[in-house]
Amino acid sequence: xxxxxxxxxxxxxxxxxxxxxxxxxxxxxxxxxxxxxxxxxxxxxxxxxxxxxxxxxxxxxxxxxxxxxxxxxxxxxxxxxxxxxxxxxxxxxxxxxxxxxxxxxxxxxxxxxxxxxxxxxxxxxxxxxxxxxxxxxxxxxxxxxxxxxxxxxxxxxxxxxxxxxxxxxxxxxxxxxxxxxxxxxxxxxxxxxxxxxxxxxxxxxxxxxxxxxxxxxxxxxxxxxxxxxxxxxxxxxxxxxxxxxxxxxxxxxxxxxxxxxxxxxxxxxxxxxx
Amino acid sequence: xxxxxxxxxxxxxxxxxxxxxxxxxxxxxxxxxxxxxxxxxxxxxxxxxxxxxxxxxxxxxxxxxxxxxxxxxxxxxxxxxxxxxxxxxxxxxxxxxxxxxxxxxxxxxxxxxxxxxxxxxxxxxxxxxxxxxxxxxxxxxxxxxxxxxxxxxxxxxxxxxxxxxxxxxxxxxxxxxxxxxxxxxxxxxxxxxxxxxxxxxxxxxxxxxxxxxxxxxxxxxxxxxxxxxxxxxxxxxxxxxxxxxxxxxxxxxxxx
Ligand SMILES: Nc1ncnc2c1ncn2[C@@H]1O[C@H](COP(=O)(O)OP(=O)(O)OP(=O)(O)O)[C@@H](O)[C@H]1O
Ligand SMILES: [Mg+2]
Numbered sequence: 001x002x003x004x005x006x007x008x009x010x011x012x013x014x015x016x017x018x019x020x021x022x023x024x025x026x027x028x029x030x031x032x033x034x035x036x037x038x039x040x041x042x043x044x045x046x047x048x049x050x051x052x053x054x055x056x057x058x059x060x061x062x063x064x065x066x067x068x069x070x071x072x073x074x075x076x077x078x079x080x081x082x083x084x085x086x087x088x089x090x091x092x093x094x095x096x097x098x099x100x101x102x103x104x105x106x107x108x109x110x111x112x113x114x115x116x117x118x119x120x121x122x123x124x125x126x127x128x129x130x131x132x133x134x135x136x137x138x139x140x141x142x143x144x145x146x147x148x149x150x151x152x153x154x155x156x157x158x159x160x161x162x163x164x165x166x167x168x169x170x171x172x173x174x175x176x177x178x179x180x181x182x183x184x185x186x187x188x189x190x191x192x193x194x195x196x197x198x199x200x201x202x203x204x205x206x207x208x209x210x211x212x213x214x215x216x217x218x219x220x221x222x223x224x225x226x227x228x229x230x231x232x233x234x235x236x237x238x239x240x241x242x243x244x245x246x247x248x249x250x251x252x253x254x255x256x257x258x259x260x261x262x263x264x265x266x267x268x269x270x271x272x273x274x
Numbered sequence: 275x276x277x278x279x280x281x282x283x284x285x286x287x288x289x290x291x292x293x294x295x296x297x298x299x300x301x302x303x304x305x306x307x308x309x310x311x312x313x314x315x316x317x318x319x320x321x322x323x324x325x326x327x328x329x330x331x332x333x334x335x336x337x338x339x340x341x342x343x344x345x346x347x348x349x350x351x352x353x354x355x356x357x358x359x360x361x362x363x364x365x366x367x368x369x370x371x372x373x374x375x376x377x378x379x380x381x382x383x384x385x386x387x388x389x390x391x392x393x394x395x396x397x398x399x400x401x402x403x404x405x406x407x408x409x410x411x412x413x414x415x416x417x418x419x420x421x422x423x424x425x426x427x428x429x430x431x432x433x434x435x436x437x438x439x440x441x442x443x444x445x446x447x448x449x450x451x452x453x454x455x456x457x458x459x460x461x462x463x464x465x466x467x468x469x470x471x472x473x474x475x476x477x478x479x480x481x482x483x484x485x486x487x488x489x490x491x492x493x494x495x496x497x498x499x500x501x502x503x504x505x506x507x508x509x510x511x512x513x514x515x516x517x518x519x520x521x522x523x524x525x526x527x528x529x530x
Contacts, residue, residue, distance in 0.1 A: 165356035170326055171424075172359075173345035175371035175431055181381035185370065189361045266361045266411040 047236040055236035071225070072244070079222040080248070082138065083210050086145035087199065090206075093150050095195055098157025099187055103169075104179070108158070115158075119151030124212060131217065141213040148209040149202040156198040160191055193267055196260040200253050207249055276302045276337050276434050276467070278323075283332035284502070285318055292318050294502035296332070298486070302434070303465045307478040307511070310488030311525065314503040316471045319488070320437050323469060324349055347371070350428030354440045357424035358412045364423055365408045368395040371430045395430060402426045402456060418449040422456065429460070438470040442477070454481055478511075485509050489525045 009017055033046035047055075060072040067074075097115070101108040127144055134140040164187065172186045214223030222245055229237045261267070278300040285293040292315040300306060308316050321327040322334065325343045334341040351357070358367050372391040373383050383391060399405050402422040412420055421441055428436060438457075442450045458481060461468055472478050478485050487507035494500040506525065 167353045167356035168359060170324070170345055171351060171353070171357055171427075172370075172374075174324070174347060174349060174351050174428065174433070176347035176374045177381065178374075178378070181374050181378070185374075185381040186359060190359075264361070266363075266413065 044233040044235055047239075051236045052240055055234070056240045059237060059240075072241075074220055075222045075225050076244075076248070078218075078220045078224075079210060079214065082141050082214075082221070083145065083206055086142045086210075087149075087203075087206055089142070090146050090150040090153055090202075091195060091199055093146075094153035094157050094198075095188075095191070098154045098195075099161055099183060099191060101154070102158040102161025103183060103187060112158070115151055115154050118147075119155065121147075123148035123209060127213065127216070136217040141210070141218070144213045145206050145209045149206050152202055152205075153195070153198055157191060157195055160194045160198075161187055164190060189264075193260045193264045196256050200256050203249060203252055203256075207245065211245075278341075278435070278467070279333075279335040279338070281333040281335070283322065283334065284330045285315070285322060285327065286330045286502070290499040291502035293322075293488075294504050296504055298505060298508065300467065302467055304484055305461050305468045305482040306470070306484045306486060307482040308469065308471045308486045308488060309473070309475055309478045310503065312473075314488045314490070316488055317439055320351075320439055320469060320471060323435070324351055324437055347375075347431045348433055349435045349437060350431060350433035351437045352421065352424045352428060352439070352441045354443050358420055358427060360412050363409050363411050364404055364415070365392065365395050365399065367412070367423055368398055368426050368430055371427065395426075398426045398429055401429075401460070416449075418445050418453060421445065421453060425457070425460070429464075432464075433466065435467045435469070438468065440471050440473060443473055450477070457481065482511055485511050487525065 029046065030049060033048055036043045036046050037048060056072075060070065063069060064071050097111065101111050101115075123144055126147070127140075130140040130143050130147075134143060168186060169182060172182045177185065210221075211223030211226070214221040215227040218224035222241055226238050226241050280296055280298050283293060283296040284291070296319070308319065310316050318327060322329055323341070325341060325345055328343055345351075359370070362370065369383075369388075369391045370381075372394065374381050376387055376391070377383050396405065396408070399408060402425055404419060404422055404426065407415060407419060412423065415423065424441070441457075442453050445453065454477070457468070457470075460466070468482070470482065472481075485507065486505050487509075488503045489506040490501050490503050491506055492501040
């Protein structure tokens, strides 16, 4: 037997080992829910899997009696649209501001303090202001996400630009590049994959702000639904919605990673990923 | 013919005097090797020549006119590392210099122009022996190949001065010998003025026409930064006796 620290799982083993905690957790849930329901069959806290499946199929596959929409679908579209627009706006702003402040010392001197200050404002604290200025519609929700993640993205991008080896920037200049050419041919292509990585990290906060905004003022959306059915203690809807949100978040992270690897093939695959 | 004239050049960082009173004149086409103890200011000297650092005192003249204080296409550079662009493949790395020139807005060329630049770049890549790796990314190249690429990249601009900061320092001895031959051949063909820093005194003597040794000739033991390094030997390579060689070797091994 090799030492434990030298034993590695193979591909199949790795997947299996990764699944074990989930299966255990699910088993635990089924058991606990069964026990609770045995004591009180009207218990709402831990609905049986069958109850959950029923609720999901109602939400996902039957049109709502009131609006005729498939609620889970319309909730998902509404939330993803808000999230998508906000993330795109944030990415664009931070790409432009981050690169410019990263490479142009005078701009950095003028803009960095503002960005740092804004990044210290708790976004949720200004949500009321957003509602007052932009009304209760889509704009204020999108603005909340943008305000929430852009300062981080700008600062990260700026740092990444400043981390690029000085030698490379100098080399480009000895090849006759002006400032603009250095930006679009040397910095931009090397920064894009790093921006994608930063986006992946900020998706968690983006979801947080999205759900917070939807909980407070909305008529559809995943966050709205969870907080709506909370009044009726509908755990059979809340639980699958949480799982669904998690799956969506995971899928977005996965897609961004794949995108980065396929569009920027020159990147070395970091150890331990792939 | 471009001659370089440095007059009483000083470089200080705060209280730290790095270089003091350097005066030298260099004719076009000389191949100058620079040696000296670690941290004595060789890279700083090269940075002054390149225009990314400004001298605290003194003058730097190129054909009688002050040297530009920012990098330009007349002065090519090869660093020990990070000289090539990781996001461009080999031929794109070499084409880049020409694309900057021909496309101010995009820095990118298309169609016929692009094909012409490609031909030019291919010829240079052949010259440095990289014609079989045209489509590889730098991360797929060995250290020696990356340095060949860095040289090719600089050559496309036909610089009149080529600055090399320990370009072969990280390479194996066998590959180094190949690189010496390459750089000598290129120098003979183009008659470009070369400044090359090296840690390897043998390299300094083997290559080049003139050897500069940087050292502090005054030392204050209580204030090591009180005096800077200057050029203590300036010798045409080839006529050096063994004693000088031993002296230089010991000056290079000295700690800062
Ligand atoms: N930007 C800077 N600010 C302050 N001090 C600096 C700066 N750059 C270099 N120095 C100092 O100047 C001195 C010379 O550095 P330099 O890099 O020129 O040495 P070097 O001869 O190239 O050494 P090596 O052989 O190790 O490359 C060092 O003492 C270093 O601390
Ligand atoms: Mg150095």
